[in-house]
Amino acid sequence: MKTFLYILQKEFTQIFRNKIMLRIMILIPIIQLLILVYAATFEVKRIDMAIVDNDRSASSLRLIQRIERNEIFHVNYIVDTQDEAEDLIRRTKIDIALCIPRNFDKKLTTFNHPDVQLLADAIVGNSAQLGSAYLSAIIMDFNKEVLVERMGGLKNENQIIVNNSFWYNANLNYKIYMAPGILVVLLTIIGMMLGGANLVREKELGTIEQINVTPILKWQLLAGKLIPFLIIGLVEMAFGLILAHLFFGMPVRGSLVLLFGATAIYLILVLSIGLFLSTVSDTQQQVAFSGFFFLMIFIMLSGLFTPVESMPLWAQRLDLINPLYYFIKILRGIILKGAQLQDILTEFLSLLALAVSVFVLSILKYKKTT
Secondary structure, three states: OHHHHHHHHHHHHHHHHOHHHHHHHHHHHHHHHHHHHHHOOOOOOOEEEEEEEOOOOHHHHHHHHHHHOOOOEEEEEEEOOHHHHHHHHHOOOOOEEEEEOOOHHHHHHOOOOOOOEEEEOOOOHHHHHHHHHHHHHHHHHHHHHHHHHHOOOOOOOOOOOOOOOOOOOOOOOHHHHHHHHHHHHHHHHHHHHHHHHHHHHHHHHOHHHHHHOOOOOHHHHHHHHHHHHHHHHHHHHHHHHHHHHHHHOOOOOOOHHHHHHHHHHHHHHHHHHHHHHHHOOOOHHHHHHHHHHHHHHHHHHOOOOOOHHHOOHHHHHHHHHOHHHHHHHHHHHHHHHOOOHHHOHHHHHHHHHHHHHHHHHHHHHOOOOO
């Protein structure tokens, strides 16, 4: 135990001696959190559009005014032909065009099913889909309003009325949803990269040879490399939660003890992955490239940006060994839903099993030779 404490003392001394690296480990993830949560969003807040009004009637004007009152749509062009609207889409001047045909008002008055056409730039599929859905909803509301007026103001008493109830994120604030995921990514980058580079740096400097000739056991050396970054990671998590609450209004509805317990297990896992990469690498550059390879796969398959259920079956199976997938579910469950241990038990045990397995594998892979 005394030997292990000496190793910890040495590691903490090395970390605090390098003032610049310490600031990078603490400050950069916090700054990235404040920037990325705002940037990483699929919300559609502005849609530029053009309108082709071939009818020029009171009804078409009323529909246009209804669209202009919506904060999302910005009617930048009123053009005369569909070809002009298509040209604006090709030149990326607009996202959506609405074409109102002739006799629109006449067909609306005679209940003869008037048609309108939507043209959307689908290069950004999410924006095109949401923009078309929003615009279709406005048109449908307009159509219902006109029908009620022209049927003598009578409403159908048998119509279905839908009342929405949004749980856990009542205001549909996308930042609250993204903040836990961004926190996970930042902890992963810090843990995997710095945890792996620390041991390889000993190899590059030649000091690893001096350590290997001592009676220090392999698990003591690797655990001594891991624990200082584990503590730093927990401190960063605490800062991240405080900032996410202050800047984004993110609540923490679950147990802080459970949250930090899961975070500690996750940090042990990603630090162990970094240590494993360092045992098979000779330079910090090799660790960086290997870590980047795994990070990209883990992040894209984690469900941070797209639902895992929408991925191919083979990708969903790969998530069985993806630590980000488990920890993002755990963090969102505890923070947003107030989940208890029994609610996240499967993810928690999977994370624990991976952490133990990778740390043991790192010990077995490390060769204590001179």
